[in-house]
Amino acid sequence: MLKKITTVAGVVLLSALTACGSGGGGGTASSGSGTITMGFAQVGAESGWRTANTKSIQDEAKAAGIELKFSDAQQKQENQIKAIRSYIQQKVSVIAFSPVVETGWDTVLLEAKRANIPVILTDRSIDSDDTSLYKTFLGSDFVEEGRRAGDWLVANASGPTNVVELQGTTGAAPAIDRKKGFEEKIASKPDIKVVASQTGDFTRSGGKQVMEAFLKSQPKIDVVYAHNDDMGLGAIEAIKAAGKVPGKDIKIITVDAVKDGMQALANGEINFIVECNPLLGKQLMELAKKVVAGEEVPNRVVTEEGTFTQEQAKAALPQRQY
Numbered sequence: 001m002l003k004k005i006t007t008v009a010g011v012v013l014l015s016a017l018t019a020c021g022s023g024g025g026g027g028t029a030s031s032g033s034g035t036i037t038m039g040f041a042q043v044g045a046e047s048g049w050r051t052a053n054t055k056s057i058q059d060e061a062k063a064a065g066i067e068l069k070f071s072d073a074q075q076k077q078e079n080q081i082k083a084i085r086s087y088i089q090q091k092v093s094v095i096a097f098s099p100v101v102e103t104g105w106d107t108v109l110l111e112a113k114r115a116n117i118p119v120i121l122t123d124r125s126i127d128s129d130d131t132s133l134y135k136t137f138l139g140s141d142f143v144e145e146g147r148r149a150g151d152w153l154v155a156n157a158s159g160p161t162n163v164v165e166l167q168g169t170t171g172a173a174p175a176i177d178r179k180k181g182f183e184e185k186i187a188s189k190p191d192i193k194v195v196a197s198q199t200g201d202f203t204r205s206g207g208k209q210v211m212e213a214f215l216k217s218q219p220k221i222d223v224v225y226a227h228n229d230d231m232g233l234g235a236i237e238a239i240k241a242a243g244k245v246p247g248k249d250i251k252i253i254t255v256d257a258v259k260d261g262m263q264a265l266a267n268g269e270i271n272f273i274v275e276c277n278p279l280l281g282k283q284l285m286e287l288a289k290k291v292v293a294g295e296e297v298p299n300r301v302v303t304e305e306g307t308f309t310q311e312q313a314k315a316a317l318p319q320r321q322y
């Protein structure tokens with residue numbers, strides 16, 4: 001074992017030894033080979049954003065020489081909990097996950113803590129009073145994203161405006177926060193009313209289905225606010241099927257700015273997109289290395305992002321990575 005360890009870089013050697021020492025004799029998957037092992041419990045494959053996020057994590061783990069154990073929870077919390085428990089059992093060096101919903105994590109994260117396995121939250125955060133359950137949270141400011149969507153509508157709406165909202169997964173941080181930030185901003189203009197709001201689970205089919213129902217039940221819809229591009233793209237299909245013109249008869253605001261969304265924006269079918277960057281892999285691997293080495297990391301790392309109008313989407317599309 002020692003012979004093997006002497007061949008690896010000093011910083012990793014240090015972390016492997018630390019892991020051995022603090023692991024109470026059990027060690028971690030990093031002891032022995034010196035390689036950092038990350039157990040990653042992904043939400044699912046519900047959207048274009050998620051696909052880009054998964055690819056970024058897989059590519060950057062490889063580039064960083066981190067051995068990745070990856071699982072897809074199909075948007076179910078119970079599956080994520082199972083995956084985390086199995087990573088604890090496998091004694092990985094670090095667990096990272098994107099919690100499908102905000103609550104209900106304390107028990108399993110306490111198990112990880114007791115096993116001395118550091119946890120990094122990425123993309124979505126949890127709602128818990130015990131901040132010692134994770135080392136850091138890397139991701140966007142979803143309330144701010146909602147505010148940016150609301151700001152655009154306040155600046156662009158004229159006269160009474162009926163909004164229907166396609167919410168993300170019920171209980172998920174981005175669904176809760178994007179709703180909150182948007183409401184905060186439109187409150188300044190009483191003419192703007194959210195007349196219906198329902199979850200489309202962040203999927204294209206969910207957005208289409210809910211929009212079909214809204215089109216039947218609501219006599220006047222001026223604007224769709226979709227918590228992600230995919231639901232907005234589903235809504236476009238429903239609007240067209242109802243004989244209306246998306247982007248004109250009914251304006252659409254979404255969040256994410258993935259390729260398909262940006263294309264629809266450039267084509268005039270979406271009116272405004274708030275960016276949410278899925279390329280978190282590189283920063284995640286950097287944080288993982290530090291955490292495993294026992295180094296201090298900030299408890300919150302916010303990703304930088306902007307917004308896009310139709311003209312800006314046309315200009316940005318050729319260089320878009322996702």
Ligand code: GYE
Pocket residue numbers: 046047048049050123124174202227228229230255256276
């Ligand atoms: O906006 C949506 C995805 O958590 C930020 O999840 C992420 C969201 C993203 O399904 O498209």
